[in-house]
Amino acid sequence: MARKCVPVRDEKRRVQVAKDAAKRAELKAIISSETASFDAKIEARDTLNKMPKDGSKVRVVNRCALTGRPHGVFRAVGICRNKFRQMAANGELPGFTKSSW
Structure with missing residues (x-):
């Protein structure tokens, strides 16, 4: 059986992912867009990097x-x-x- 804090931490991550999903998708769309300016892409990348890591979908187990x-x-x-x-x-x-x- 896992330690009690581990599933709780994973549940916090799930909540964070749900909260940040729309914002992350928007920023990723700007970064991968061919029509966006270079400065907009850099700004979107910096904003995405400043967001919490636990908001990323790959962190959920x-x-x-x-x-x-x-x-x-x-x-x-x-x-x-x-x-x-x-x-x-x-x-x-x-x-x-x-x-x-």
């Missing part, structure tokens, strides 16, 4: 909702493989059954 584990997380259900197997075997996940043939 998919973590298990139950344990906080960062690896082996199924996106469809948001839990790690260990808990998925345990919950599916106990019948706690609707729509999932153990296969037998």
Whole structure:
């Protein structure tokens, strides 16, 4: 199980990403635009660099909702493989059954 502060920190990052998404997209559009002036591109780049790093989408980690584990997380259900197997075997996940043939 992950330390309690790690999932909390990741949740703060998710909030920051949601808050900064529109501004970051706008600045990136200016930077990659062919019609924008060179000075506007430099200013947009500097503004983007001054924004908090935790507002970047790549800083968010998919973590298990139950344990906080960062690896082996199924996106469809948001839990790690260990808990998925345990919950599916106990019948706690609707729509999932153990296969037998």
